[in-house]
Amino acid sequence: MLWLLLGMGIAGILTLIFHTFYVKTSQVKVEASCSPLTIVHLSDLHGRTRFLNGALHRLVNRFEPDLIVVTGDLAQHFGQLERVLKELGRMKSKNGIFFVPGNYEHEQSVGLKKKKYSPEVYEASKIAWKEKMVILENAAFEIEKDKSCIQIYGFDNSVYGNERYQQMKLRSPVANLTILLAHSPKIISFVKEHHIRANLLLTGHTHGGQIRIFGRTFGAYKHFHIGQKADETVDLFCISRGLGTSRLPVRFCCFPEITIYHIRHEKNPCRS
Secondary structure, three states: OHHHHHHHHHHHHHHHHHHHHOOEEEEEEEEEOOOOEEEEEEOOOOOOOEEOOEEHHHHHHOOOOOEEEEOOOOOOOHHHHHHHHHHHHOOOOOOOEEEOOOHHHOEEEEOOEEEEOOHHHHHHHHHHHHOOOEEOOOEEEEEEEOOEEEEEEEOOOHHHOOOOOOOOOOOOOOOOEEEEEOOOOOHHHHHHHOOOOEEEEEEOOOHHHOEEEOOEEOOOOOOOOOEEEEOOOEEEEEEOOOOOOOOOOOOEOOOOEEEEEEEEEOOOOOOO
16 A cells, blocks of 8 residues: 555656646647748746756747747746846747746745845846847837738736837838737736737736646636637737746646747738
């Protein structure tokens, strides 16, 4: 009996390790009126850059992305940031890496408590981010690719109510593809309230709940879906499971996730 219990315990630990450290890739096909495009969505690293199936940059680079977007929570604490940014610097994106801050860009975990960063630490972090990524804090960016216009708008962290929407003077009045980025999926209420139209809304923050039983999330984020959901305002509302963990250092039936969006041309124009 003792050996059986010991074997079950070891099997349980190995299962948790596998579910926590093995990255799964979700591939999503999206039709839009722009030229073909491959977008990699990363979220909620929380300092995690190495997994059972490889280093994060290798898992990303094999898809030869046109764009990489990162929706916040790079590190659990400031001491991890340099290593995470070094890993992001190894990623190859034809048209850049775009980043919106999460709540862990404003705070860090100290033991079981959270501690807010000072304004000086936050500004120092921003300088480091800018070396690797384009930061979008309530700001837009426009990319011209193969005669298509791609507009990206990034919201500052909605967990703290910092989100704002500013109509930017961009070169093209109409976009072939509009992408909204935010850390928390709570942004959907703001988007609907302000009637902001887009083709994709990419978010994270929930970690998919980290622990899922019978396909259901239990706890704080059970009212949010995971993955992609059709929406009338933003054609596709997407919530990533993210890569790292917070509070509980384990996942179960909720693997770390990299999401690949394959944008393919359609004949009828998409909304912008």
